[in-house]
Amino acid sequence: MERVIFHLDLDAFFVSVERILDPTLEGKPVIVGANPDSRRGVISACSYEARKYGLHSAMPIGQAYKLCPNGIYLRGSYGEYARYSRLVRNILSRYAPVLKQASVDEFYMDFSGCRATYGAPIDLATHLQKEIWNELSLPASIGIASNTSVAKVCSDFHKPMGITYVIPGMEREFLAPLPIEALPGIGKVTQRELNAKGFFKLGDIARAPVEYFTIALGKVGQELWERANGEGNTVISGEHEQKSISKEHTFGKDETDIDKMKGRLFSMSGEVAQSLRKQGVMATNVILKLRYSDFTTLTRTVKISPDDDDKIFYEAVLRLFEKNYTRRVSVRLLGVGVANLTHAGYQEDMFDEQAGKRKRVLSAVDELRDRFGDHYIKIGAGL
Amino acid sequence: MKFTVNSKVLERKLSKVYPAVTTKSSITELENFLIEIKNGVLTVTASDMEIFLKSSMNVDTDGELVAVVKAKQLLDVVRGLDDIQLTIEYERDSRLIINYEKGKYTVPCESSNAYPSTVAVEEEKEIEIEGAFLREAFAQTSFAISKESIRPSMMGLLIEFSLDGIRFVATDGHRMVRFTDKSRTFSTSEGKILPEKAVNTFGKLLSDGLINISFGLSTITFKSEELEMRSRLINQKFPDYNSVIPVDYNFSMKVNRQEFHSAVKRMMPFVSNDINQIKLDIGKDFVVVSASDTEKGFEGTERVNCEFTGDSLVIAFKGQYLNEVLSHLNHDSILLKLISPSKACTIEPEVQQESQDLLILLMPIRTVN
Numbered sequence: 232m233e234r235v236i237f238h239l240d241l242d243a244f245f246v247s248v249e250r251i252l253d254p255t256l257e258g259k260p261v262i263v264g265a266n267p268d269s270r271r272g273v274i275s276a277c278s279y280e281a282r283k284y285g286l287h288s289a290m291p292i293g294q295a296y297k298l299c300p301n302g303i304y305l306r307g308s309y310g311e312y313a314r315y316s317r318l319v320r321n322i323l324s325r326y327a328p329v330l331k332q333a334s335v336d337e338f339y340m341d342f343s344g345c346r347a348t349y350g351a352p353i354d355l356a357t358h359l360q361k362e363i364w365n366e367l368s369l370p371a372s373i374g375i376a377s378n379t380s381v382a383k384v385c386s387d388f389h390k391p392m393g394i395t396y397v398i399p400g401m402e403r404e405f406l407a408p409l410p411i412e413a414l415p416g417i418g419k420v421t422q423r424e425l426n427a428k429g430f431f432k433l434g435d436i437a438r439a440p441v442e443y444f445t446i447a448l449g450k451v452g453q454e455l456w457e458r459a460n461g462e463g464n465t466v467i468s469g470e471h472e473q474k475s476i477s478k479e480h481t482f483g484k485d486e487t488d489i490d491k492m493k494g495r496l497f498s499m500s501g502e503v504a505q506s507l508r509k510q511g512v513m514a515t516n517v518i519l520k521l522r523y524s525d526f527t528t529l530t531r532t533v534k535i536s537p538d539d540d541d542k543i544f545y546e547a548v549l550r551l552f553e554k555n556y557t558r559r560v561s562v563r564l565l566g567v568g569v570a571n572l573t574h575a576g577y578q579e580d581m582f583d584e585q586a587g588k589r590k591r592v593l594s595a596v597d598e599l600r601d602r603f604g605d606h607y608i609k610i611g612a613g614l
Numbered sequence: 615m616k617f618t619v620n621s622k623v624l625e626r627k628l629s630k631v632y633p634a635v636t637t638k639s640s641i642t643e644l645e646n647f648l649i650e651i652k653n654g655v656l657t658v659t660a661s662d663m664e665i666f667l668k669s670s671m672n673v674d675t676d677g678e679l680v681a682v683v684k685a686k687q688l689l690d691v692v693r694g695l696d697d698i699q700l701t702i703e704y705e706r707d708s709r710l711i712i713n714y715e716k717g718k719y720t721v722p723c724e725s726s727n728a729y730p731s732t733v734a735v736e737e738e739k740e741i742e743i744e745g746a747f748l749r750e751a752f753a754q755t756s757f758a759i760s761k762e763s764i765r766p767s768m769m770g771l772l773i774e775f776s777l778d779g780i781r782f783v784a785t786d787g788h789r790m791v792r793f794t795d796k797s798r799t800f801s802t803s804e805g806k807i808l809p810e811k812a813v814n815t816f817g818k819l820l821s822d823g824l825i826n827i828s829f830g831l832s833t834i835t836f837k838s839e840e841l842e843m844r845s846r847l848i849n850q851k852f853p854d855y856n857s858v859i860p861v862d863y864n865f866s867m868k869v870n871r872q873e874f875h876s877a878v879k880r881m882m883p884f885v886s887n888d889i890n891q892i893k894l895d896i897g898k899d900f901v902v903v904s905a906s907d908t909e910k911g912f913e914g915t916e917r918v919n920c921e922f923t924g925d926s927l928v929i930a931f932k933g934q935y936l937n938e939v940l941s942h943l944n945h946d947s948i949l950l951k952l953i954s955p956s957k958a959c960t961i962e963p964e965v966q967q968e969s970q971d972l973l974i975l976l977m978p979i980r981t982v983n
Contacts, residue, residue: 535764536788547764575889578932579977580787581858581958 233399234465235352235375237327237340238382239359241319242370242391244336245276248315249305251368260284260302262295264602272603275307279391309598313511318367326359331467339379341467356394364392376402380463383415402461407434414458433459477518477568478502485524485561492562496552499567500545501610508597512572513537517544519551520566523558531555537575541610542589544569615677616703617651621695621714627658627669628689630841633815635685636662641730647685648729649710652678660685663730665812666844667819679704680726691719735844737828737835741775741800745820745838751782752817754972755793757938759810760786767850770807775800779969783855789935790855790975791942797969806834807852812845819843859975860958863951865924867896868964871948874903875940877916878933881905884914885933891979892933896922896952905933929955930979939974956980 245263250256264275277286284299316335327340349355356373363371374385375396385395397405412422436459444452478499515537522528531551548567599608636644648659656673703711712719760768772783779796826837835844886907895902901920906913945963961974
């Protein structure tokens with residue numbers, strides 16, 4: 232059966248949402264991702280008008296400011312981005328039998344065997360694009376190909392509001408004239424290295440013998456060569472609901488210092504809670520894993536009300552730890568996990584006045600980590 | 615030694631103390647009854663080390679005995695017998711032989727030394743209260759007791775005796791019941807936390823008549839003529855429940871409890887297991903109760919007449935909590951006092967029973983969207 236994979240990419244997504252929120256931004260160079268006061272950090276997204284000044288995402292704001300001093304620099308309304316992303320997803324899920332969200336503004340869909348229902352892929356893509364535009368005023372570009380890798384390159388081929396369809400069998404020819412960095416996964420470093428070896432176009436890679444890459448880069452090299460040749464995944468692994476989230480840490484040297492162990496439990500509780508919040512779910516089971524230096528391992532679970540709060544998880548796991556760390560033997564590994572994930576709303580608690588305040592702090596922390604990385608800000612044990 | 619006893623009388627005594635027998639403990643002796651006879655009084659004891667039940671009866675005998683027998687087997691045998699006179703023979707540390715006209719049953723005994731000795735009891739304070747009232751108070755409040763071991767102080771029912779009356783408070787942080795009776799006053803001023811298991815077990819066993827309650831620092835005993843029930847107390851500080859009860863509110867909604875509860879009950883199958891929430895869309899004259907399970911496509915909406923003092927308010931509660939609260943009220947008309955969609959809601963009967971005060975606090979769910 233002919234494989235029909237769509238890759239939909241929302242054009243300058245953050246900027247588009249900002250323009251919905253404030254229509255006066257239309258036609259102006261808009262830059263999202265900067266702290267307007269400190270001018271620190273990098274660009275998360277910028278409008279096509281800003282790109283004309285040479286700005287691009289991941290560019291340091293200081294540099295961008297020099298190139299485009301009249302630009303409108305926004306901190307970013309991340310909650311709104313997530314909301315619009317969900318709305319787009321809702322539209323797509325009306326059509327796509329298999330849908331996978333790759334990021335906040337990227338979706339893969341498998342429309343193989345849907346021609347009888349939806350007609351030609353191009354028509355379907357036009358329809359989806361229009362529907363998203365009409366309902367949400369968001370521009371989107373769509374790439375259609377026989378596999379995910381080429382579809383992704385396609386969606387980037389014509390932007391904004393483009394549709395690119397690669398006829399099955401023409402993948403290699405389509406990719407050949409494109410610069411190597413058009414292939415997802417080829418970053419700045421790889422690009423420099425390959426350029427130095429004389430590879431500038433994807434066709435250069437495709438024409439070279441596969442061994443050249445396997446010897447130099449192993450499995451990654453083989454995959455790179457295959458993808459330059461227009462091969463890739465022809466099926467989308469549908470999203471499966473995650474059942475649990477956990478973090479583990481093996482100590483470099485078997486640990487006996489209880490404070491250090493508690494510190495580790497604290498940071499892992501935070502990591503687990505953060506990934507829950509990212510997914511917008513809560514958990515009702517908290518799990519401690521404890522492995523002694525003699526490899527005796529125990530796993531203990533405690534039930535809590537649905538929550539996604541660092542503090543609640545830490546308190547629960549600490550209680551388990553204090554109850555179960557009974558042997559005078561050093562510890563090799565500690566793990567914190569949560570399970571029984573639910574989409575329930577947060578059940579307010581009458582005795583935890585601090586909870587509401589903490590929830591706001593946590594969402595601010597998450598926002599900072601999203602923008603500047605997980606190590607940008609740490610939560611103190613006192614919070 | 616030998617003694618005679620009526621089978622139905624013995625069955626009743628054994629059944630009364632059986633709830634304390636546990637098969638879950640690592641101490642296997644707790645699967646047993648401790649049976650003692652002294653001065654013509656037979657006493658059956660069972661305990662899971664947390665609660666302790668003891669029942670006594672007069673028997674016809676000349677001897678004394680201390681025997682430890684498997685509780686389930688003994689109760690099963692006695693339960694299966696008709697209303698007849700039994701002659702029970704005891705062979706020291708070996709077995710009980712139950713004889714009756716048609717046959718006999720032999721139940722092995724374990725060494726009486728193996729039965730865990732109960733803790734020394736130091737209960738200096740004593741009060742008296744009717745069993746029927748206590749039973750009612752337990753039934754009305756126990757549902758809100760916390761099941762989460764993370765907050766041990768809330769895993770029981772707070773009972774406060776004072777000059778002003780007796781008060782029962784249970785909470786799990788999400789809902790709270792406070793039931794006060796001002797007609798029963800006490801010269802002592804004490805607050806004790808009775809563990810959930812004791813509340814549920816004793817609640818079923820309490821007889822109507824006067825119950826003698828004695829308590830100390832770590833135990834409490836409820837004594838009636840035929841049964842002695844003891845429990846360890848939760849030695850923790852109960853949260854300051856008064857501080858979370860709002861003194862002021864912005865709106866109130868008066869609604870017929872039965873109509874409202876019926877709507878909520880009908881909504882329950884439509885409450886998604888995952889989200890588990892019932893939404894109340896309150897308008898001036900009616901409240902729209904709704905629930906949905908969007909993933910499975912179930913949806914329910916119903917209108918119930920009410921009198922609301924505000925213009926409109928939307929608030930969501932955990933379906934199970936709202937349903938439980940409404941089923942534990944037996945008043946015709948109730949008042950929901952509200953502040954905002956994220957603040958505690960108090961639920962009270964419009965007319966309190968004489969000298970009583972019942973207040974339920976329910977925390978809402980903050981919805982994601």
